[in-house]
Amino acid sequence: MNASKFLVIAAVMSMPAATFAAGADGHGHGMASGEPGKASQASRTINVEMYDNYYEPEMIDVEPGETVRFVVENKGNLVHEFNIGTPGMHDAHQKEMKMMVEHGVIQGGQIHHDMMDMDMGNGHSMKHDDPNSVLLEPGESQEVVWTFSDKGNVEFACNVPGHYQAGMYGEINFK
Amino acid sequence: MKVRLLTGLLSLLMPALVLAGEYNLTVDRVEIDTGDFVKEGIGYNGKSPGPVLRFKEGEDVRINVTNNLDEATSIHWHGLILPFEQDGVPGISFPGIQPGETFTYEFPITQAGTYWFHSHSGFQEPDGAFGAIVIEPEGREPFRYDREYVIQLTDKHPHSGDRIMRNLKMMPDYYNRQQQTVGEFFSDASSNGLMDTIKDRMAWGDMRMMKADVEDVQGFTGMINGKGPAQNWTGLFEPGERVRLRFINSSAMTYFDVRIPGLDMTVIQADGNNVQPVNVDEFRIGVAETYDVIVHPRDEQAYTIFAESMGRSGFARATLAPEEGMEAPIPPMRDPARLTMADMAGMPGMDHGDMDHGDMAASEDMDHSSMENMDDSKMKDMDHGSMDGMDHSKMGGDDGQPSDPFYAKGSGIMPVAANDGKFLSYADLKAQKPLYEEREPTREIELRLTGNMERYTWSINGVKYEDADPIRLQYGERVRFKFVNETMMTHPMHLHGMWSILDVGAGKWNPIKHTVSVQPGTTVYMETEVDAPGQWAFHCHLSYHAAAGMFRKVIVEGGPDSTQAKTDVAIEEGGDA
Known part of the structure; x- marks a missing residue:
């Protein structure tokens, strides 16, 4: 890593919104998409499979205020994310994920968890541990329990650079 | 234009539906209007460009090509993997299509994506003889x-x-038309100094080339x-x-x-x-x-x-x-x-003494012994750098400028985005789903891209097509090609019939391509799984460079017996490529 690279990091780190969380908070939107739920309150379980680079299913119907338990499995060969948020939140999180890729935290099919703990200065790290998302290596499976708010523009998306733009997103339709 | 024939009876009995598409193309004299001028050219079905052919992966296609010209023609299906007799290169795959003749191509579609087709006869392609191919995948698009x-x-x-x-x-x-002007000489002289500017012009004059x-x-x-x-x-x-x-x-x-x-x-x-x-x-x-x-x-x-x-x-x-x-x-x-001089670094026989001046990237780059090092260090960079997941094209060079490992350091033609944003590099290309297992190549073949600008001859290893022996590959081997560009032009090298696995330093994620650009003053590696028997063309895709001799025939030896016999027939019928 040369000097100019370091300057870029320093510049990004000094920006007020540069949290390395999954974009659900810290951007002044509050929880426009909802809030973490308890599995015991979940009305149902929805299985979401992640492939290179798309979801199955690509559209999910929910009731306003409903708590859903998502069981997310990465069936592809690349690292993928399942993240519930508004398009604006995804856009902000993509900038963070881009940095994670540029620093080698995510490489093709691997997540280097040790690098996530690296101190980036100002008390920041590249941890990816927000409750509205999971980041999975191929073969991994994890749960997200989410209580949706009232109607809003909410998508589930993979914010690994390029994946969202290529079409790795799905719509949440409020009934 | 096309008639789809469903092989109905069989499909009732077989689990998979067999699709067969029939397509008709005529090769015609056409008028081409660019808005700036109107000229006569060559097109398909009365137009240039010709139609977009839409195929489906798994389909067997029959394409009837009728030659309405008063000269021979051919169609090459650029990037398609198919039997070599269907590849459409006169003198290598087949004898060509004579005036008035209808030739029927028949081959299975075994891939998906965006491709194109064009004539491989004379200068019909620059004259307008091309069209597009879009192949829909069997499964869903991953987009x-x-x-x-x-x-x-x-x-x-x-x-x-x-x-x-x-x-x-x-x-x-x-x-x-963009030769440097007297005015440019004086503006260079004021910014770089008169002696440096004169030396620069003399160095370029010695090389019989222009910036x-x-x-x-x-x-x-x-x-x-x-x-x-x-x-x-x-x-x-x-x-x-x-x-x-x-x-x-x-x-x-x-x-x-x-x-x-x-x-x-x-x-x-x-x-x-x-x-x-x-x-x-x-x-x-x-x-x-x-x-x-x-x-x-x-x-x-x-x-x-x-x-x-x-x-x-x-x-x-x-x-x-x-x-x-x-x-x-x-x-x-x-x-x-x-x-810049960096783009010349691959050229042999240069007078190093005259080239030690200000605007060169680094004068030691011109020294041949250290050029080896230059390549090595680049490859090292690529291997380790990309493994670390660094984004090369964004990485600063020594001077903080963006750099691209596929251009010579200090190259004058290295691209920069108009908005100072991200410019795609070959180093960014990684296969979504690797087609081949990664394995050690069986051998390396060096191909120096060579030319003499003064006589407009272009060649490989200093030998033009007419004087060259074919490159012989063995069916089943994996060959590593080393391109060394010793000219000052970029050459898009196109191997027919088999994929070019471009070495971007990403190991098993290296992308597969059909055309690989080699920039001046650089060395680029690609590997090929030799999995297609027969004989194939391998050439620079700049029309006038290919015609001038930067072209080779590749013969794949071995493989199923039946293809060997067919190769002999094609050779006898001959023709020009």
């Missing part, structure tokens, strides 16, 4: 988009291909889907839709730098093969390459698709708009690129 367009680029010249070749042979700088030799055929009109800049081909969209654009560079000689001001582009496919998506602001498309991108225009406005030639001697322009007739501003072309 989401609402609509798609083919964006087929070309560099239409007012002169016929034959005339251009004659002029180049007579006077290699015939079409080089402006980025493009050796200028004076063309850039076209998109058969429309010149003023005719403005327009693709419609509804705001909020995602649009897939299938870029194909069908130019005879011209590389284009492509951008759409106001829109990010996500590259999802290169040369028909899906790549891990890359967000870019701009990309360079080599001759014969294809890139698919997805854009997401959200606003009710027009966007200009702007494609400047690499040497900035011309541009193509089209529009994406919610309604026909809407336009966005056309950006001015940027200053022409000038080759």
Whole structure:
């Protein structure tokens, strides 16, 4: 890593919104998409499979205020994310994920968890541990329990650079 | 144009539906109107470019090609994997299609993606004989988009291909309009000092070359889907839709730098093969390459698709708009690129003493013994750098400028995005789903890309096609090709029939392509799984370089017995490539 690279990091780190969380908070939107739920309150379980680079299913119907338990499995060969948020939140999180890729935290099919703990200065790290998302290596499976708010523009998306733009997103339709 | 025949009875008995498509193409004299001039050319089904052929993976196609010209013709299916007798290169795959004759191509479609087709006879391709191929995959596309367009680029010249070749042979700088002027001499002299400027000009004079030799055929009109800049081909969209654009560079000689001001582009496919998506602001498309991108225009406005030639001697322009007739501003072309001494670093026999001056990247680069080191260090960089997941094209060079490992350090033609954003590099291309297992190559073949600009001869290892022995490969081996570009021009090298696994330092994720650009002063490696018996063409895809001799026949020895016999027949019938 040369000097100019370091300057870029320093510049990004000094920006007020540069949290390395999954974009659900810290951007002044509050929880426009909802809030973490308890599995015991979940009305149902929805299985979401992640492939290179798309979801199955690509559209999910929910009731306003409903708590859903998502069981997310990465069936592809690349690292993928399942993240519930508004398009604006995804856009902000993509900038963070881009940095994670540029620093080698995510490489093709691997997540280097040790690098996530690296101190980036100002008390920041590249941890990816927000409750509205999971980041999975191929073969991994994890749960997200989410209580949706009232109607809003909410998508589930993979914010690994390029994946969202290529079409790795799905719509949440409020009934 | 096409009749789909479902083999009905069989499909009732077989689990998989067998599709067979029949297509008809005529090869015709056509009129081409660029908006700047009208000329006679060659097209398919009465037009240039010809139709977009839409195939489906798993389909067996029959394509009847009727030659309405008074000369022989051929069609090569660029990038398609097929039996070699169907590959359409006269003298290598088949004898060609005589005037008045109808030839029927028959082959299975075993892949998906964006490709193209063109004549492989004489200069029919620069004269307009090309079209697009879009193959729908068997399963779903691993993308989401609402609509798609083919964006087929070309560099239409007012002169016929034959005339251009004659002029180049007579006077290699015939079409080089950007030669440096006296005024430029004095402005260089004031900024670089008079002695350095004189030395620089003398050094270039000794090499019988000009800094402006980025493009050796200028004076063309850039076209998109058969429309010149003023005719403005327009693709419609509804705001909020995602649009897939299938870029194909069908130019005879011209590389284009492509951008759409106001829109990010996500590259999802290169040369028909899906790549891990890359967000870019701009990309360079080599001759014969294809890139698919997805854009997401959200606003009710027009966007200009702007494609400047690499040497900035011309541009193509089209529009994406919610309604026909809407336009966005056309950006001015940027200053022409000038080759630097770094782009010459691969040239042998240079007088090093005269070349030690200010604007060289590093004078030791010119020393041949350290050139080895230059390559080594580049490869080392690529292996380790990319393994670390670093984004090379964003990495600063020593001076903080962006650098691209596929250009010589200090190169004058290394691309930079117009908005200082992300410019796609080969180093960004990683296979979405690797086709081949990674394994050690069985051997390495060095191919030096060579030429003599003064006589307009282009060659490989100093030998032009007519004088060269074929390259013999063994069926089942994996060959590593080492391209060493000893010229000052970029060469898009195209191997027919088998994939080119481009070494970007990503190991098993290295992308597969059909055309690999080799920049001046660089060494590029690619590997090929020799899995297609028969004989194939392997050449620079710049039309006049291929014709001048930068071309080889590749013979794949071994494989199933039946193909060996067919090869012998094709050789006997012969013809010119």
